[in-house]
Amino acid sequence: MDRERLKSLAIRSLPGAAAGLLLGVLLTVLLGTSVTTPAAADPRRIADAALISVREQGRITSLVARYAAIVTSRESRLGLEARKTLILPAVVRYGIDLRRLRREHLAWDEATRTLSVVLPPLEISGPDIAMDEAREYSEGGVLMALTGAEAELDEANRQAAERDLMRQARASAPLNVAREAAMRIVARGFALPLRAAGIEASVSVRFTDPAGADLAVHLDRPARIEDPVEDRRAGARPPS
Numbered sequence: 641m642d643r644e645r646l647k648s649l650a651i652r653s654l655p656g657a658a659a660g661l662l663l664g665v666l667l668t669v670l671l672g673t674s675v676t677t678p679a680a681a682d683p684r685r686i687a688d689a690a691l692i693s694v695r696e697q698g699r700i701t702s703l704v705a706r707y708a709a710i711v712t713s714r715e716s717r718l719g720l721e722a723r724k725t726l727i728l729p730a731v732v733r734y735g736i737d738l739r740r741l742r743r744e745h746l747a748w749d750e751a752t753r754t755l756s757v758v759l760p761p762l763e764i765s766g767p768d769i770a771m772d773e774a775r776e777y778s779e780g781g782v783l784m785a786l787t788g789a790e791a792e793l794d795e796a797n798r799q800a801a802e803r804d805l806m807r808q809a810r811a812s813a814p815l816n817v818a819r820e821a822a823m824r825i826v827a828r829g830f831a832l833p834l835r836a837a838g839i840e841a842s843v844s845v846r847f848t849d850p851a852g853a854d855l856a857v858h859l860d861r862p863a864r865i866e867d868p869v870e871d872r873r874a875g876a877r878p879p880s
Contacts (some may be wrong), residue, residue: 681837684748687755690833691746694738694826699763701735702822707767707808709801715789722780722789726797730767731776732809734818736760738826754842755830762847767805775879819847851852 712725740760747756784790808814823845831843 652825656825665806675805681839683753683755683834683837683839686833686839687748687830688743691741691743691786693870694829695741696780697738699735699737699739700822700825702762702825703814703818705732705734705809706730707732707805709808711797711804711805713793713796713800715783715793717783717789719785720783720786722781722783723778724790724793724797725777726794726801727775728798728801728805729770730805731770732764732766732768732789732805732814734814734822735763735765736822736826737763752842753840756831756845757826757836757843757845758846759822759826759845761870762815762822764806764809767802768811823847 700820708727708729710725710727712723714721714723716722735761735775741757745758748754749756778784778790778793780789783795827845831841834841834843
């Protein structure tokens with residue numbers, strides 16, 4: 641599955657998650673703060689209010705991707721050979737649990753007017769096997785009829801297909817698309833309340849892996865929410 645197709649999948653999965661998160665954040669900030677003028681707005685207080693609503697969204701899905709594994713197993717006995725091929729489609733969902741965000745994951749840099757957000761690791765759910773769409777092709781029915789070879793071939797194919805599906809799901813292309821989509825959702829969730837309060841600021845979002853090391857994908861939100869999102873690769877870490 642190429643990167644452009646993955647991006648289209650990501651875009652289709654975003655509107656529901658993004659709309660729900662943004663609406664909740666804006667309501668929380670606008671109803672829960674008493675900012676009346678831009679000069680009086682405290683970006684840290686706005687970010688704290690936004691964090692509460694962002695956390696309430698729970699686990700969001702940033703990408704839904706479909707994969708298919710094609711595997712073949714063979715068995716030879718009694719001078720005979722049997723072979724079975726399995727085509728197994730599945731759906732994998734990528735997302736983050738926003739309930740894991742804490743106040744210490746936010747940092748405001750007054751000099752650059754930038755809010756930095758560190759996200760919890762990306763999570764993969766699935767694969768959800770589409771058994772009604774699975775297809776099997778076999779050869780060597782004599783051997784399968786005389787022995788238990790068919791059950792062994794089926795089990796071997798099932799295990800191999802599941803491994804292949806996860807290998808595809810963990811490839812760098814879908815992982816990066818899912819991370820970038822998640823960063824856009826979260827960046828908007830913090831940038832919109834800041835903008836609504838009259839604060840001209842940028843939001844920089846990054847991921848860490850489970851071991852705590854920086855991943856080489858960063859996303860910056862410019863001060864204007866309608867401007868394009870800019871991607872930056874490793875080398876430029878956001879202010880902390």
